[in-house]
Amino acid sequence: MSPMKLCVPGERLCSTEDCIPGNGTYLRHGSIFASLAGYVLRKNEGEELPVISVVRETEAQLLPDVGAIVTCKVTSINPRFAKVHILYVGSTPLKDRFRGTIRREDVRATEKDKVETYKSFRPGDIVLAKVISLGDVQSNYLLTTAENELGVVVAHSEAGAQMVPISWCEMQCPRTHAKEFRKVARVQPEYLQA
Structure with a gap:
């Protein structure tokens, strides 16, 4: 820039x-x-x-800060972490692209050793997360979804339909009724982007 x-x-x-x-x-x-x-x-x-x-x-010059709630889009996943692009800090859209990482151990608060990244996120998911560590030029911001209010807020099924949360760990396609695992956010109204 x-x-x-x-x-x-x-x-x-x-x-x-x-x-x-x-x-x-x-x-x-x-x-x-x-x-x-x-x-x-x-x-x-x-x-x-x-x-x-x-x-x-x-x-x-708005930058993600430690403790900030951010909205991000999952770009890729592997067994150890999910890579994301941070789109919003609070309700403010970012002009610049910031990358983030959600490590396996930061996905949820309990049973961290049993977390499987692909059962929590998929590329394209929109996730609400909290910044726990600042990035630098080489590395990404570290994010967590361990709180109940954080996690996947928008996900699309294999059929392309927007899925509906049915529990804290599952979403369902309204078209095919297929269920997929996700770390679902219990969304608070003040975090929802129109």
């Missing part, structure tokens, strides 16, 4: 010939100015010219 340019309110960003004004900007005499302090973002959104906008530091 390239370092983003900081700006202050009233700073001239560019001409209207170069960009279309977006959030956090205003027009004056054929130029686009910053209306707030923050980072300058240029995005091509299908128009001929890129859209220029200004976002506050918190929006630009």
Whole structure:
């Protein structure tokens, strides 16, 4: 990620010939100015010219933190862990891709030695997890689903239908009625993303 340019309110960003004004900007005499302090973002959104906008530091630099509840998508599994992409921190979508790992011993709180990764997650599952350790450039964030409220929230069956939880460890396909093992989250309403 390239370092983003900081700006202050009233700073001239560019001409209207170069960009279309977006959030956090205003027009004056054929130029686009910053209306707030923050980072300058240029995005091509299908128009001929890129859209220029200004976002506050918190929006630009949101990172998963220890103890944060994150929503992630399972990308691969093996007997020792599940690899995930972190999509949200709380209810805020992340602009950057962060990778996470849910180790076998962090899947649930009890009978950790009996956990089988493939009976807990499948690639494509959407999982609610908690950050237990920060990653660095080389490694992933370590995540846990050991609490009852954490685990798989959305899963699709072999038939492609969204499955319905029937217990803390099973989901069922409404189309074929086939049951599949998962570490199912007992979802609290405040964690649900519309």
